[in-house]
Amino acid sequence: MDIEKYLSNLEKESRYGEIRIMKTKINSLTYKNGILVGIETSDVEGIAIRVLNNNFSFVTTNSIHESDIKRAVERAIRISKMKEKRNVLLSHEKSIKDDYRVDEKKKIEDFQLEEKISLLSDIDKKLMENNLQMRILNIKDKIQEIEFANTEGTMIHGIIPNIYYFYYVGALENGNFEQVSREYGMTGGYEFVNEMNIMDRTVDESKKLLKILKAKKIPEGKMDVIVGPEVSGIVAHESSGHPMEADRVSGREGAQAGESFVKFDSLGKRVGSDVVNVIDDPTIEKSFGYMKYDFEGVKTRKKYLYKNGIINEFLLNREYAGMLGLESNGSARSSSWNLEPIIRMSNTYIEPGNYSLEEMIKDVKYGILMNSFTEWNIDDIRYNEKYVGREAYLIENGEIKDPVRRPVIETTTTKFYSSVDAVSKDLEFFAGTCGKGDPMQGVDVWMGGPYVRLRDMYIR
Amino acid sequence: MIDTEDIVNMSLKKGADEVVVSYVESDTKQIKFSNNKIDIEMNYLTKNIYLFLTKGKKVLFTEIQKENDLSSKLDKLLKILDRMPVNDDYNGINPKKQTYAEHQYDGNLENIGDLSYFAKLAIDGAMERGVTRVSGIIYHTTTDILLSTNYNTAADRNISMNYSVRAFNEFGYPGQMAFHTSDHRDLSTRGPDSIAQDAADFAMLVGEAKSGNSGNFDVLFHPLCFGSLVSYSIYMANAFIADTGMSIFADKLGQKVGSEKMTLFDDPTYTGGAGFRLFDDEASRTRKTTVIEKGILKNYLHNHSTARKYNTETTGNAGLVVPKAFQPVMENGERSYADILSDMKKGLFIVNTWYTRFQDVRNGDFSTIPRDGIFYIENGEIVEGWNGIRISDNMLRIFSNIEEVSSETEKVAWWDEVIPSILPYVLVKDVKITKSY
Numbered sequence: 024m025d026i027e028k029y030l031s032n033l034e035k036e037s038r039y040g041e042i043r044i045m046k047t048k049i050n051s052l053t054y055k056n057g058i059l060v061g062i063e064t065s066d067v068e069g070i071a072i073r074v075l076n077n078n079f080s081f082v083t084t085n086s087i088h089e090s091d092i093k094r095a096v097e098r099a100i101r102i103s104k105m106k107e108k109r110n111v112l113l114s115h116e117k118s119i120k121d122d123y124r125v126d127e128k129k130k131i132e133d134f135q136l137e138e139k140i141s142l143l144s145d146i147d148k149k150l151m152e153n154n155l156q157m158r159i160l161n162i163k164d165k166i167q168e169i170e171f172a173n174t175e176g177t178m179i180h181g182i183i184p185n186i187y188y189f190y191y192v193g194a195l196e197n198g199n200f201e202q203v204s205r206e207y208g209m210t211g212g213y214e215f216v217n218e219m220n221i222m223d224r225t226v227d228e229s230k231k232l233l234k235i236l237k238a239k240k241i242p243e244g245k246m247d248v249i250v251g252p253e254v255s256g257i258v259a260h261e262s263s264g265h266p267m268e269a270d271r272v273s274g275r276e277g278a279q280a281g282e283s284f285v286k287f288d289s290l291g292k293r294v295g296s297d298v299v300n301v302i303d304d305p306t307i308e309k310s311f312g313y314m315k316y317d318f319e320g321v322k323t324r325k326k327y328l329y330k331n332g333i334i335n336e337f338l339l340n341r342e343y344a345g346m347l348g349l350e351s352n353g354s355a356r357s358s359s360w361n362l363e364p365i366i367r368m369s370n371t372y373i374e375p376g377n378y379s380l381e382e383m384i385k386d387v388k389y390g391i392l393m394n395s396f397t398e399w400n401i402d403d404i405r406y407n408e409k410y411v412g413r414e415a416y417l418i419e420n421g422e423i424k425d426p427v428r429r430p431v432i433e434t435t436t437t438k439f440y441s442s443v444d445a446v447s448k449d450l451e452f453f454a455g456t457c458g459k460g461d462p463m464q465g466v467d468v469w470m471g472g473p474y475v476r477l478r479d480m481y482i483r
Numbered sequence: 484m485i486d487t488e489d490i491v492n493m494s495l496k497k498g499a500d501e502v503v504v505s506y507v508e509s510d511t512k513q514i515k516f517s518n519n520k521i522d523i524e525m526n527y528l529t530k531n532i533y534l535f536l537t538k539g540k541k542v543l544f545t546e547i548q549k550e551n552d553l554s555s556k557l558d559k560l561l562k563i564l565d566r567m568p569v570n571d572d573y574n575g576i577n578p579k580k581q582t583y584a585e586h587q588y589d590g591n592l593e594n595i596g597d598l599s600y601f602a603k604l605a606i607d608g609a610m611e612r613g614v615t616r617v618s619g620i621i622y623h624t625t626t627d628i629l630l631s632t633n634y635n636t637a638a639d640r641n642i643s644m645n646y647s648v649r650a651f652n653e654f655g656y657p658g659q660m661a662f663h664t665s666d667h668r669d670l671s672t673r674g675p676d677s678i679a680q681d682a683a684d685f686a687m688l689v690g691e692a693k694s695g696n697s698g699n700f701d702v703l704f705h706p707l708c709f710g711s712l713v714s715y716s717i718y719m720a721n722a723f724i725a726d727t728g729m730s731i732f733a734d735k736l737g738q739k740v741g742s743e744k745m746t747l748f749d750d751p752t753y754t755g756g757a758g759f760r761l762f763d764d765e766a767s768r769t770r771k772t773t774v775i776e777k778g779i780l781k782n783y784l785h786n787h788s789t790a791r792k793y794n795t796e797t798t799g800n801a802g803l804v805v806p807k808a809f810q811p812v813m814e815n816g817e818r819s820y821a822d823i824l825s826d827m828k829k830g831l832f833i834v835n836t837w838y839t840r841f842q843d844v845r846n847g848d849f850s851t852i853p854r855d856g857i858f859y860i861e862n863g864e865i866v867e868g869w870n871g872i873r874i875s876d877n878m879l880r881i882f883s884n885i886e887e888v889s890s891e892t893e894k895v896a897w898w899d900e901v902i903p904s905i906l907p908y909v910l911v912k913d914v915k916i917t918k919s920y
Contacts, residue, residue, distance in 0.1 A: 055572070055723075055726075055727060056726075056727060056728075058570050058571060058572050059567060059568050059570055060542065060570060060572070060804055061541075061542035061543060061544060061570065061573075061804055062542070062543045062544070062563060062567065063543075063544045063545070064543065064544075064545045064560070064563070065545055065546040066546075066548075067546055067548055068548065069529075078521055078522075078523065078524070079522065079523040079524075080523065080524050080525070080526075081523055081524075081525040081526075082525070082526045082527075082528070083525075083526070083527050083528065083529075084528040084529070085528075085529050085530060085531070085548060086528065086530055087548065087549060091528070095526075095528060098526055099526075102524045102526065105521070105524060105599055106599070107520070107521050107599055107603075109520050109521065109522070136563060136566050136567070137566065140567070140568065144568075156728060157727055157728040157729050158727075159727060159729075191729065193727075193728060193729045193844070193845060195728065195845065198846070200843050200844075200845035200846055201843075202729065202841075202842075202843065202844055202845070273517070273518070274517045274518050274616065274618060275515075275517045275518075275522055275618075276517075277517050277518075277616075277618030277649050277651070277657075278517070278618040278619045278620055278647050278648060278649040278659070278898075279620070279647075279898045279899075281837075281854075361527050361529065363523065363525065397842045397843075398840045398841060398842030398848075398849065398850060399840060400838035400839075400840045400850060400851070400852055400873075401838065401852070402838075402852050402854065402871075403837060403852075403854055407852070407871055407873070407918070407919045408919070409850060409873060409875075409917075409919075411842045429842060431875075433873065433875075433917055433918070433919050433920060434919050434920055435919050438919070438920070458899065461515070461620050461898055461899075462513075463898070463899040480920075481920035483917075
């Protein structure tokens, strides 16, 4: 497709216009209880046109016929001139010209189908040998080629490969059941398999279910809690990342994913103790949420959402940066060729501190260590949240004791972050597919963090 | 237009055992508004060819865009199939010759005009009821599908609308309503203005919400709220998921999973809803399938392959690999929801919920977060609006504690939470409510 030809139409007919062509190649294999269910393979491309005149319009087509594309461009221009005007001021951004490709050490095209099959089959066999009866495994490689151009001179071409792996395992004993699902993902090639060590991680984590089945509930009450990186990661994502999305704060997601307990005048207000720092950083190389540029052609950067316990910086695209008189911090993303760019997270995590886990445990008289979670949810202003522990242990007098069954943290965002008194040196990431938007857009993210200690929490 | 039969024949000639080709052309218009203003208007124009190939009990699924290099693409795909291990669970696509019901899409829904008109209707409709802010989405979708297999060819056109509106009162507390239709007559009775008014009325009734209490309460679920529980649950009634063992319905066929008041179908033949389907993804004629009858789990949802594994007939719910529910319908009761509410001594009326997550998908332990209208009831009267609560209970216990369902049903569909459904209000006794510490 000749992007420049269509861009020239937009230059004449819009206040601002952009064209994005996305080609996505996907191969996905799924195993269910020892059987390769099937392979899904696709190689699709489409064009998205976003135009700003009286308001925004967004028109997409995956037709390769020139007449259809021309029709889509004309339609985008026509819709953007709708009667209902809205005062949109886009932030001023530098125009960029770049052509880049993320390296794959072990190229996706060189990693044979047989290798993928034997990888999943070997993991599945090991799980079965360990008496884990219920198993779903999936591995997916994706190569995304994005060509972006706007009427302000930005023209970016990027090729971003990534690998995703998901497992969902259940253990059943005398009607008693425990489940684990985890996702791993990385930008790059099939070096992922060894670098992420997915075989051992899957088997080790799944085997824990058999012990957890035998664990007992502890009496509910107040106690100290240390949460592991999987839990601190989901907390960072749900109760720092989401409430700091400027479109949520403004109410744009009101009828679906909701709004935010944070308001535009909340910057500078305290949300947690001064050891709490939460970051969103798309620039981490090899990360699952890696982006050199966002989907509005803005160079990405690291952001402190909460800094020393204070609400610090919103996630912004050009529309909301313009509204606030700021520059965009490069947070616009789209999950597919046919979906509008909206404000999204990338790699969101609690910044590590200075403690070792041992030091943190030693200073707990009575409490729990919650290494991982199963059920979780949070309300639509990102304030009331719940995390149910999967692998968890009792701590008594500074020592780890027996496993504890499904301890429940049900608390508020401010209570959680205000109760933090120590943060470990560790940092581990887990992949996820973050959902937002209507139509729903699932984007690749990392969530992570260190061990985090909370004092005097009510645990059920 | 693509000739799907040609692609089937070409694939068979090249060595495939079974083939499903669907050509889907869709034109979706969408408008999104918030803070009483239109944010963006969108139009998605797509033409997709989906191809499902099997060879010697091996299965592959792909999406194709460039029909001009189809022959070489097919050669490549068939080579991939040769390299795969056998799927012993796979039992073929439906070989029976199908006949289809007559279906005429609603032509009056075809050219309804500018969606911004409906957005304005919704905003004005809500504002007239006294709210301060209105957000929402309106979709209008036209889909043409032509589907061919080794054994059948089917074609249909569907036109539908979905809209949801959330309105906020002066204290910032919301009410919400969401609707689906493929019948233009709904636009005059349950159009975006009417849905918006419902959302606004709930928001106004909430007033300045009080922090709710934990404990066990009888709960009257609005169809929208119950729709979320149904959508998550009926997914686990598809045979593929039930067969993994990780489902509340696994190994429970013929057993009690709900109270006698609970009868749940999947009914894609229900005309007038956005979930209407004439045929499923392998061209089997759709039908009304009883999933739960008077509390007993009667059927899983099947495609031909899963049905063979379970020694039964397809229910016309393909998904080529994973069967799917198209349009849940729950049998209604005899009394109006207003009568049911007026008989409640102490309890809650909940309009909507989200973020339903299971800590135990096998036994049903889960929680979900009510929103958009939580009302505390005493002696049959709404006393006050609440916020900040969570339902932390067990799905099978909730189904078993259904005391009554209303005589009215509503068409509900919302975002990623509620698939198009037709459901009554549902009274459940003794629901566990928790809140944050």
